[in-house]
Amino acid sequence: MRILFEITEKLPDVIHEIMQSGKWVTSIKEELCGRTTVAISDQDYGSEAIVEIYEKEVTIQTAWSKYTYRLFVANDRVFCEYSGAYRGLLEQTLLPTITPKGNLLDSEVIESTLQGTIRKKLRDYAEANLKLKNFRRENFGENQGRVATFDHPKKVYDEFIKEDYVIVFSEKKAEGESR
Numbered sequence: 001m002r003i004l005f006e007i008t009e010k011l012p013d014v015i016h017e018i019m020q021s022g023k024w025v026t027s028i029k030e031e032l033c034g035r036t037t038v039a040i041s042d043q044d045y046g047s048e049a050i051v052e053i054y055e056k057e058v059t060i061q062t063a064w065s066k067y068t069y070r071l072f073v074a075n076d077r078v079f080c081e082y083s084g085a086y087r088g089l090l091e092q093t094l095l096p097t098i099t100p101k102g103n104l105l106d107s108e109v110i111e112s113t114l115q116g117t118i119r120k121k122l123r124d125y126a127e128a129n130l131k132l133k134n135f136r137r138e139n140f141g142e143n144q145g146r147v148a149t150f151d152h153p154k155k156v157y158d159e160f161i162k163e164d165y166v167i168v169f170s171e172k173k174a175e176g177e178s179r
Helices: 011-020 122-140 154-163 171-178
Strands: 002-007 025-032 035-042 047-053 057-062 068-074 077-083 108-111
Touching: 011 025, 011 035, 011 047, 011 057, 011 068, 108 122
Parallel strands: none
Antiparallel strands: 002 077, 002 108, 025 035, 035 047, 047 057, 057 068, 068 077
16 A cells, blocks of 8 residues: 655654664664665564655665654655555554644545555555455454454544544533542
8 A cells, every 4th residue: 555644743853763773773774965874673573674864855674564654845745655454554653743734534545455556545445444354354364353453553543533533421420520
């Protein structure tokens, strides 16, 4: 899946976090002609990501899954282009802060294994992914639960749940909480 969405962070702040974060160890691998290549490593899990830093672009590639995040500036706005599995979207430990501007489900999926190059919203992709998971459960006996946490990226799934979620307070409960 390849998806593009605008983020709230500014690129210099992202670069600063990559170089100075307390969440990982940063080691500079190479500095050449406006490009700095660094490795960020999580000592607890033995994982790392390779980061290429340019003036107006940062590319992060995870070591295990080879998912790629390309953060870039266009028209004074910062965008993230993610290429990888749907379940991996924003779920890696070795990522700087990436906050989608607006609802991530309204972001456009540029290409995917489910929809090819037909451009649809992530919401549509999430629904198609869930239908595929349900089909596999019904026909091949995979995990019989209605929705499994591994079926959706946590950040996307949580937002999906909250989108249609309505909180109903009973009067008794509301009275008890005010005391």
